[in-house]
Amino acid sequence: MKIEVGATNLETDAGCEARILMVEEGRAYGVWRGSQEEHWIPHAWDSETGESVYSNMSCNLREKAPEWYENIPPEGVLCWVWDIAECRINAATDLIKDYMPTFSCPFVGVRVWRYATPIKPSECWGYKGEGK
Incomplete structure (x- = not known):
């Protein structure tokens, strides 16, 4: 999976909405939020695999199934x-x-x-x- 800025087909492995704001030097920076959350939470992922770069948080990216x-x-x-x-x-x-x-x-x-x-x-x- 290649992650690009503005991708709309991504979600976290928990099914939360995710938006990519910047991709730089192998990392994708963006925000995610759950369906009940009002605020976006900043996060960073590996730009090739979608895996979270934070070891204490399981918030990997995956491609959403089409509607x-x-x-x-x-x-x-x-x-x-x-x-x-x-x-x-x-x-x-x-x-x-x-x-x-x-x-x-x-x-x-x-x-x-x-x-x-x-x-x-x-x-x-x-x-x-x-x-x-």
């Missing part, structure tokens, strides 16, 4: 979709075929949606029509 909407297949992803954050209970379904991050409603299916999450296999059921 589901970063790799939408051509056939699309069947999702629960909704437009108002508090109204997920009234979610509809749509086949999401594109993601446009700069739009206020970035999920594109039959129409555009503000929020979407893939339907889990356990949430699906088969429909058996009356046989002919």
Whole structure:
């Protein structure tokens, strides 16, 4: 793993968000924070391996797995979709075929949606029509 300034695909091995501010002489300097933290914590890592240079702290870097909407297949992803954050209970379904991050409603299916999450296999059921 090569660490570069401005990389957005990195997190700590504990799943904390990390940002690289400077890379110099084999070290990457940056900050990290957990999901509940308000402040960023300065840190240094080996710029080739992502290992923490501090022996008393296990805060190694790893590449984040891509979000589901970063790799939408051509056939699309069947999702629960909704437009108002508090109204997920009234979610509809749509086949999401594109993601446009700069739009206020970035999920594109039959129409555009503000929020979407893939339907889990356990949430699906088969429909058996009356046989002919």
